[in-house]
Amino acid sequence: MMNLGGPATLDEVEPFLLRLFADKEIIQLPWQDVLGKFIATRRAPKVRKLYDAIGGGSPILTWTKAQGDAMCARLDEMSPDTAPHKFYVSFRYTAPFADDALKAMKADGITRAVAFTQYPQWSCSTTGSSLNDLWRALDRTGLQDAFTWSIIDRWGEHEGFVRSMASAIDDGLDQYADHERDDVLVLFSAHSLPLKVIDRGDAYPAEIAASVSRVVQAAELRNPYMLSFQSEVGPVRWLGPSTETMIKQLAARGQKNVLVVPIAFTSDHIETLSEIDIEYGELAHSLGMTGFKRAPSLNARTEFLDALADIVNGHLESGQPHSTQYKQNCPGCTNAACRGLPSKMTTQGTRDVSVESAASR
Structure with a gap:
């Protein structure tokens, strides 16, 4: 299960940021080795305080493990021919890393693996970056031929995911009094990306809109609805409109009730618990937006756990190594590693399937 990951403790915050700002597949900066380190070091004290305010670290690993356990229990019942199923977590910028997951898989005797992105919508900077790092980790660990692979690279329109999000919106709207509910504007919020990534032809904006x-x-x-983007960092231009700007503009026109729906996040982490709930919440209330609320994250919602298992089961039944779109490079792609594949790929399901997971912040 693959994602960016998040620092579980306050001591992990600065190393997490240093890895993030050093990664050119996510953020491209001039003199990246120097400027990236400078930005990460400068931001670390502030970001530590943010994590401290939500409990001292990111809950993403806890939620990913809960999701993985429930997914595998369901898979064992749904697909006994490919059982037993076991999941492994692979984060980009904090432990457990891809190398850790691969070594654990080898020690457990796994021979068949599914690289399952935990970003529902594709982007080269998220799913693409995580997969590139996973294939590099195979080389780093000398395990190039240890596993037969297939890839679940996007699932933002999967029926189970869509139903889960719809259910979360219903729960969010239930937070309002009956006489207020029709006046609620639903604001979908997704993690932003640098415009350089978008200009290369990245599929992310289209996939978010489809979701x-x-x-x-x-x-x-x-209810009326809009889409905005959050979590811009660094001195580069990012995809907009920003969620912060949208809140200011909606408040200026007198909108009192806004329900934020995190459409690209599958569990609570700093972007929901701190950025939306605290930062945007305080901003909204200071501007007179009295009904600013957030739809609950998917976390361990039953419909979502069912969806995760159904996504994997459908993938195994298909016998396909990856989606049709996976091999379609962005027209302006300059990364030779992008859309790479490991040496051993599958065309049919086999027993002893592991689900390699990389979680978000």
């Missing part, structure tokens, strides 16, 4: 459209239909949403 929003499917969720709106599934929820039979009668």
Whole structure:
């Protein structure tokens, strides 16, 4: 299960930021080795305080383990021919790293593996970066031929995911009094990306929009809705409109009730617990937006756990090594490693399947 990861303790915050700002597949900066380290070091004290305010660290690993346990229990019942199923977590910028997951898989005798992105929508800087690092980790650990692989590289329109998000919106709207509910504007918020990534032809904006459209239909949403982007960092231009700017503009026109729906995040982490709940919440209330709330994250929602298992089961039944879109490089791609594949790929399901997971912050 693959994602960016997040610092579980305050002592892990600065190393996490140093790895993030050193990664050119995520953030491209001039003199990256120097400027990236400078930005990470400068931001570390502030970011430590943010993590301290949400309990002293990111809960992403805890939620990923809970999701993985539930997913595998369901898979053992759904697909006994490929049982037993076991999951491993592979984070980009904090432990457990891809190397840790691969070594654990080898020690457990795993021979068949599914690289399962925990970002529902594809981006070269998220799923692509995590997969590139996983394939590099095979070389670093000398385990190039230890496993037969397939890839779940996107699932933002999967019926189970869409239903889960629709259910979360219903729960979010239930936080409002009956006479307020029709006046609620639903604001979908996704993690932003540097415009340089988008300009290369990255699929992320289109895939986010597709998820929003499917969720709106599934929820039979009668409320007005909009889409914005959050979590910009560093001195580069990012995809907008920003969620912060949107809140200011909505408040200026007198909108009192706004329900934020994190459409690209599958569990609580700093972007939901700190950025939306605390930072944006305080901003909204200071501007007179009295009904600013957030839809609950998917976390251990039953529909979502069912969806994770169904996604993997459908993938195994298909016998396909990856989606049709996986091999389609961005038109402006300059990364020779992008859309790479390991030496051993599968075309049919086999027994003893592990699910390699990389979680978000």
